[in-house]
Amino acid sequence: MRCTEFSSRCSSRIEERDRWLGVLGLALLVLVGYAIYTLQQVQARGVFEYVGIDFRLFYASGQIAREHGLRGVYDPGLQAMYQKPLYEHFARFVEGVSLPFWALPLPYLPLFVAPFMLLPLLPPLPAFLLWVGVTAGGTLAYLYVWVRRLSFDWAASVAAVALFLSSANFLNLLFGQVNLLLLIAVGEALFNLQRGRAGRAGGWLALGWIKPQMILLLALAVAVVRRNRRFGAGFLAGSLGVAAASYALGGWESLREVLVSVQRWPALLRHSGMTWLSAVDHFVARGLPLGLALGIGILIVGVVLWAWWEILRAAGHREEAATWAEIFLITLATQAIAMPHGNVHMALALGIPWMVVLHQHSHEGVWWALGVAWTLWSGVILVLYGLCSAGYAHDVLGMLMLLIHVALLAFFYRTWRIQTVLQAPGS
Numbered sequence: 001m002r003c004t005e006f007s008s009r010c011s012s013r014i015e016e017r018d019r020w021l022g023v024l025g026l027a028l029l030v031l032v033g034y035a036i037y038t039l040q041q042v043q044a045r046g047v048f049e050y051v052g053i054d055f056r057l058f059y060a061s062g063q064i065a066r067e068h069g070l071r072g073v074y075d076p077g078l079q080a081m082y083q084k085p086l087y088e089h090f091a092r093f094v095e096g097v098s099l100p101f102w103a104l105p106l107p108y109l110p111l112f113v114a115p116f117m118l119l120p121l122l123p124p125l126p127a128f129l130l131w132v133g134v135t136a137g138g139t140l141a142y143l144y145v146w147v148r149r150l151s152f153d154w155a156a157s158v159a160a161v162a163l164f165l166s167s168a169n170f171l172n173l174l175f176g177q178v179n180l181l182l183l184i185a186v187g188e189a190l191f192n193l194q195r196g197r198a199g200r201a202g203g204w205l206a207l208g209w210i211k212p213q214m215i216l217l218l219a220l221a222v223a224v225v226r227r228n229r230r231f232g233a234g235f236l237a238g239s240l241g242v243a244a245a246s247y248a249l250g251g252w253e254s255l256r257e258v259l260v261s262v263q264r265w266p267a268l269l270r271h272s273g274m275t276w277l278s279a280v281d282h283f284v285a286r287g288l289p290l291g292l293a294l295g296i297g298i299l300i301v302g303v304v305l306w307a308w309w310e311i312l313r314a315a316g317h318r319e320e321a322a323t324w325a326e327i328f329l330i331t332l333a334t335q336a337i338a339m340p341h342g343n344v345h346m347a348l349a350l351g352i353p354w355m356v357v358l359h360q361h362s363h364e365g366v367w368w369a370l371g372v373a374w375t376l377w378s379g380v381i382l383v384l385y386g387l388c389s390a391g392y393a394h395d396v397l398g399m400l401m402l403l404i405h406v407a408l409l410a411f412f413y414r415t416w417r418i419q420t421v422l423q424a425p426g427s
Contacts, residue, residue, distance in 0.1 A: 019368060020158045026376050027165045033383035034170050040387060047128065049091035049098055050390060055128050055176025056086045057104040062116035070110045070250040074257030076264065079103040086124055097390075105261040110250035111242055112178070112210045132173050138180050139164060139172075146187065146355055155362035159355045159371065166375035167382050167397060171345035179348040181210050186218070186328065187352035193222070193324045199234035206238025213342060214349045217335040221327065225312050265341065272394035274401040275342045276301050282399060301338050304406065307413045308334040314416040325360065329353035330412045333405040344378075344394070344401050366411065374404050 041051050048056040060082035061073040072078050080103035087101045106113065119127045143160040150156035163169065172179045185207035192201035202223070208215030223232030246255060271281045276297045283293035311330055315323055332350045336342055354371055361367040378400055385393035 030379040037383045046092040047090045048086045052176045058116045059119045062119040065117045105264045107261045109246040111245040150359045156359045159358040162375040163351045167378040168347040182349040198230035202231040202234025203238040209242045213339040218331045221331045274398045325356035
């Protein structure tokens with residue numbers, strides 16, 4: 001009997017070792033692909049047209065804030081005036097490939113805009129390289145914090161490597177985006193809930209107001225559905241703090257202008273997203289009538305929200321650390337599908353819940369199959385399609401991420417339903 005158990009354990013460890021080595025090998029392949037893709041895009045198109053496009057907005061906003069005050073960053077005329085020189089001096093226009101110039105609107109509250117005022121202290125290109133370097137270093141450092149929290153085991157370490165080389169993090173760096181703050185806000189909220197510090201967790205999640213469409217359903221799930229009043233109080237206090245700081249920096253007018261900026265957001269950028277509205281755009285582009293496409297989209301949202309609600313009901317009011325990680329992951333996946341606008345780089349908010357869930361289910365192949373598809377195989381798809389057409393690659397990637405999030409929901413729903421049946425009286 002003991003020999004059989006020992007043999008089984010050895011076999012399991014060999015399988016796990018082979019899995020880790022396979023994931024690390026794929027990660028190395030993806031890293032090489034990202035390097036080739038980035039060099040191709042920079043050589044062909046320069047920077048601040050595709051590579052660094054969001055940083056162009058942040059750098060211009062820093063210039064405007066320094067010269068015209070923070071309220072000026074919401075003025076589309078000033079944004080065009082300051083963004084256009086960056087586009088003209090650093091981008092190479094390629095007919096049929098490059099994006100025509102338009103001034104990106106700024107959808108962030110003044111509190112999150114204020115740090116951009118430091119960017120013009122350097123010329124644009126060195127500032128961009130420093131920005132990407134600091135973001136990459138900060139992401140690595142934060143993932144290391146979680147590897148340490150998870151006891152430095154192989155599952156956590158391999159998951160951290162996969163997350164750093166995920167398509168979401170790659171695009172966050174490629175565009176010069178700000179989703180590191182979302183990664184930290186969600187991660188620290190999860191950590192503090194796991195430690196029983198619900199009020200502090202709510203305060204951390206309030207930093208997610210930089211992109212509220214990614215965190216509001218999560219705040220609702222914990223504070224209202226899970227009836228965690230301390231979390232709700234912490235989130236409310238943190239939210240009021242963000243609002244008060246933004247008011248002090250830019251006044252009420254700036255808060256109103258944020259809403260106007262969101263309304264001005266180009267519909268073209270929605271096409272490459274990972275949400276139900278992005279799917280509707282694809283249906284219409286392929287010839288479906290708008291009414292039918294909208295109907296299918298609304299049906300997707302309805303089914304996804306119903307499945308999410310059923311999973312939360314099955315979870316009951318359990319407060320285990322493992323349960324919190326799964327609730328965070330499934331809620332953020334639901335949010336990524338149901339929100340009106342969301343690009344793939346915003347999915348970085350799911351990073352820490354993914355890491356914890358993969359650590360918890362280190363022996364289960366299905367979880368790792370989904371996790372590796374979300375992190376690394378999505379990167380492979382981006383590179384393979386992107387070397388031929390970057391625009392088409394983003395369309396494919398967005399729909400792939402939507403499908404993975406739907407599959408994740410379906411797997412969660414099945415798993416929790418089975419657990420509910422097994423725990424029912426008389427089962």
